[in-house]
Amino acid sequence: MPISHDLDLNRRDLMVGGGTLAALTAVPAVVQAQPSPAGAPTLMKVSLTVNGQSHDLEIDTRTTLLDALREHLHLTGSKKGCDHGQCGACTVTIDDRRVNSCLTLAIMNEGMEITTIEGLGTPGNLHPMQEAFIRHDGYQCGYCTPGQICSGVAVLSEIKAGIPSHVTSDLTQPITLSEAEIRERMSGNICRCGAYSNIVEAMTEVAGRQG
Numbered sequence: 001m002p003i004s005h006d007l008d009l010n011r012r013d014l015m016v017g018g019g020t021l022a023a024l025t026a027v028p029a030v031v032q033a034q035p036s037p038a039g040a041p042t043l044m045k046v047s048l049t050v051n052g053q054s055h056d057l058e059i060d061t062r063t064t065l066l067d068a069l070r071e072h073l074h075l076t077g078s079k080k081g082c083d084h085g086q087c088g089a090c091t092v093t094i095d096d097r098r099v100n101s102c103l104t105l106a107i108m109n110e111g112m113e114i115t116t117i118e119g120l121g122t123p124g125n126l127h128p129m130q131e132a133f134i135r136h137d138g139y140q141c142g143y144c145t146p147g148q149i150c151s152g153v154a155v156l157s158e159i160k161a162g163i164p165s166h167v168t169s170d171l172t173q174p175i176t177l178s179e180a181e182i183r184e185r186m187s188g189n190i191c192r193c194g195a196y197s198n199i200v201e202a203m204t205e206v207a208g209r210q211g
Contacts (some may be wrong), residue, residue, distance in 0.1 A: 002042070020185040027092040041062070041077045042060065042061045042062075043058050043059065043060060043061070044058070044061050045058050046058075046107045047110055048068065048106065048109060048110065048114060049112065049113055050069065050073060050075065050115075050116065050119070050120065051114070051115055055073055057072055057073075057106070059106060059107070059125055060099075061105070061107055063106050064102050064103070064106065065077055065092070065099075065102075065106045065114070066083075066090045066101040066102040067106075067111055069092070069101060069114075069116060073181070074091070075116050075118050077116055078091070078092055078117065079143055079144070079145055079146075079148070081143070082102075083102050085100040085103040086190070087144065087166035087189075088100065088144065088148070088151060088188045088189030090102045090188075090191075090192060091148075091188075091189065092114055092115060092116050092117075092150055093153070093154050094109060094114050094115075096113075096157060098151050098154035099112050100188075101203070111134075114186060115150070116146070116150070117145075117149060117150055120149065127153070128209060128210075129202070129203070129205050129206050132203070132205045133145065136202040137195065138195050138198040138201070138202040139195065141193050143192075144189065144190065148186070148189050148191065148199060151189045152199070152203050154185060155182065155203065156203065156206060156210065158183075159181060162175055163175075165181060165184045165185050166184055167181060179200055182200050186199065186200075
């Protein structure tokens with residue numbers, strides 16, 4: 001009997017001790033999961049050329065081009081959609097190349113020509129792509145439209161310059177403007193309204209007028 005009683009005590013002590021050890025072991029993991037303080041921002045002077053005008057800014061080095069455009073220059077045409085470079089709503093052109101402005105830092109684009117939707121046309125003098133989007137109802141809710149139009153202008157320039165895409169069948173021949181080429185090149189610009197066919201029609205019209 002005494003031996004059995006001692007075994008019960010040892011078993012109970014072991015369970016209590018094991019539970020305590022497990023709890024203590026879990027504490028550091030919880031502490032490590034806490035985010036560390038961001039720290040003071042590092043400011044840097046940068047000169048950005050946007051829509052033909054030079055702007056001198058002093059911004060946090062972590063500021064994206066999209067946030068610089070919207071929050072510092074108050075050019076709110078470029079939209080913040082996913083903020084991960086997946087929807088294309090923030091598309092602008094940099095030296096005539098389309099870029100997701102949420103994925104590039106503002107300080108990386110000093111000395112480059114940045115064009116936003118505000119720089120393509122004005123209410124009284126619309127860009128041909130803007131006019132075509134209106135005629136073909138390629139905008140609907142309008143949220144993604146600035147990125148769609150900027151990307152569309154760049155896409156037609158790519159095709160005219162002979163830059164191939166994943167659906168280009170013959171790399172030795174001039175690229176033929178086709179629905180497949182337009183849809184492939186515009187696939188990074190998402191439209192939740194589903195106005196894709198209207199967008200293709202608008203771009204095809206502009207390409208025909210340019211040709």
